[in-house]
Amino acid sequence: MSNRTYLTTPIYYASGAPHIGHAYTTILADALARFSRQRGDDVLFLTGTDEHGQKIQEEAERRGMQPIELCDAMADRFRAAWEQLEIGFDRFIRTTEAEHRGVVEAFVQRLYDRGHIYEGSYAGWYCVHEERYWTQKDLGEGQTCPDCGRPVQEIEEKNWFFRMGAFQEALVAHIEAHPDWIRPEVRRNEVLGFLQQPLGDLSISRPRSRLHWGIPLPFDPDHVTYVWVDALINYLTASGAIDPALGAEAPGFDDPSASWWPADLHIIGKDILTTHAVYWPTLLMGAGLPLPRRILAHGWWVVGETKMSKSLGNVIDPLELRETFGTDAVRWYLLREMPTGSDASYTPERFLVRYDELAKVWGNLAQRAISMIVRYREGTVPDGDAGGLDPEIALTLDAVEAALAADRLHEALAAAMDLARTANGYVETREPWAQAKDPTRAGDLDDTLATLARLLGVLSALFEPVCPERSAELARRLGLPAVPTIEAARMDAPTGRTVEKGDPLFPRVEL
Numbered sequence: 001m002s003n004r005t006y007l008t009t010p011i012y013y014a015s016g017a018p019h020i021g022h023a024y025t026t027i028l029a030d031a032l033a034r035f036s037r038q039r040g041d042d043v044l045f046l047t048g049t050d051e052h053g054q055k056i057q058e059e060a061e062r063r064g065m066q067p068i069e070l071c072d073a074m075a076d077r078f079r080a081a082w083e084q085l086e087i088g089f090d091r092f093i094r095t096t097e098a099e100h101r102g103v104v105e106a107f108v109q110r111l112y113d114r115g116h117i118y119e120g121s122y123a124g125w126y127c128v129h130e131e132r133y134w135t136q137k138d139l140g141e142g143q144t145c146p147d148c149g150r151p152v153q154e155i156e157e158k159n160w161f162f163r164m165g166a167f168q169e170a171l172v173a174h175i176e177a178h179p180d181w182i183r184p185e186v187r188r189n190e191v192l193g194f195l196q197q198p199l200g201d202l203s204i205s206r207p208r209s210r211l212h213w214g215i216p217l218p219f220d221p222d223h224v225t226y227v228w229v230d231a232l233i234n235y236l237t238a239s240g241a242i243d244p245a246l247g248a249e250a251p252g253f254d255d256p257s258a259s260w261w262p263a264d265l266h267i268i269g270k271d272i273l274t275t276h277a278v279y280w281p282t283l284l285m286g287a288g289l290p291l292p293r294r295i296l297a298h299g300w301w302v303v304g305e306t307k308m309s310k311s312l313g314n315v316i317d318p319l320e321l322r323e324t325f326g327t328d329a330v331r332w333y334l335l336r337e338m339p340t341g342s343d344a345s346y347t348p349e350r351f352l353v354r355y356d357e358l359a360k361v362w363g364n365l366a367q368r369a370i371s372m373i374v375r376y377r378e379g380t381v382p383d384g385d386a387g388g389l390d391p392e393i394a395l396t397l398d399a400v401e402a403a404l405a406a407d408r409l410h411e412a413l414a415a416a417m418d419l420a421r422t423a424n425g426y427v428e429t430r431e432p433w434a435q436a437k438d439p440t441r442a443g444d445l446d447d448t449l450a451t452l453a454r455l456l457g458v459l460s461a462l463f464e465p466v467c468p469e470r471s472a473e474l475a476r477r478l479g480l481p482a483v484p485t486i487e488a489a490r491m492d493a494p495t496g497r498t499v500e501k502g503d504p505l506f507p508r509v510e511l
């Protein structure tokens, strides 16, 4: 039976266009999904759009559209962007889907029936953009939101509250018992620090008189579900674990070979750590459902030294970069440049450095190795010993595995690129051009070329999760039917295969 892996990205607000921040998370998830599939796992990779709430309602009004028209347009835009970036999601969820509405209703009804929801009133300050309440002492200068800096509104209203505080102890115990539950460790410590203060209760509703664009509470239709509660439940909806018609766990919920819940990994940005590591697990505890197995909170992309923002006009569009450099270069840059978990800065100079690495190390190796097989052996991989770089391959695979186990994808990619560098060094040392001139060394040349053919197959497998397009092209040029699994590639007997020379994998770019 194959192992099941369920990976998620945040669902992005349908109020703005995708930029490199959203692309980073989604490509990271895609690469991890592809590594899992290579291992033979059965994968469910979820992404989607967050479509309810005041932010969407206001953006639609601003554009003179109905909220659903805006959401339809933006969901299409995200989906199209992800397809162009070769992101192989299995499910794209939209929170306006009927199925999701049913699961949200069942979930909040269940919290209500279990006595975890009560009616209260809220008086204080509200930030529309962050969709959250603040107390006077939280506010920044000039009555602004401490998170986003926008002006806040003073409000007083009836709300339904979830007894989040009741689960504080259980949550702390869970985090302490599972050291890897939140990664990286700084984020885990941040959550534990936050939980040293008493945890308040969570307002889970907004009055419909103020906000109509949401999912009405089944026990009070004058209120809609708070957009963050609505949004977090998407992970459960997409797992199929809750049957909205039953209002309860779907058949097979407890069978790990049939159920996708709990999720194996929620991949998020560090900006939404509290909602995922505090609200979500306590809500699940309240509903009596298992918690996700792990949360990975990555760092923040800035542009140069500056925060990326629409008003500053410095938002980097991944699709524009793709036009010039190709899909795989965008993916490689984002995943290789940002140490998983830390912040990173986008600059055109660094992008070019990473592009050069692809072109001059991996691309160049592929080009020269295939050219030599064409030139010296008429395009057929000769019958030589293909194991000349096997020890280096073994070391690389160990390094990749260790890096992946530690959620340090950038290190796994560095190890793969180092293997290509080592292979370029191997070419220099073996000097196949000299071997070719000396008829007594024909056997040595056969070994060199067979070794390179195997090595290139290994690289196509190792790079596939990040550079799926160019890896597939390399596999094709090597005469392989598809990108091999890593295991198949390292055992590969390439003798007799016909290779094909083509344009450089990463052409010189005219800027």
Ligand code: ME8
Pocket (backbone or CB within 6 Å): 009, 010, 011, 012, 013, 020, 021, 022, 024, 025, 050, 231, 232, 233, 234, 267, 268, 269, 270, 271, 272, 299, 300, 301, 302, 308
């Ligand atoms: O928060 N650097 O949606 P959102 C790195 N709908 N990652 C970035 C980034 C940056 N500069 N900017 C955005 C929401 N991201 C909610 C989520 S989930 C149940 C609901 C990425 O459209 C990063 O993953 O504001 C961040 O967490 C997410 O986009 C926020 O997307």
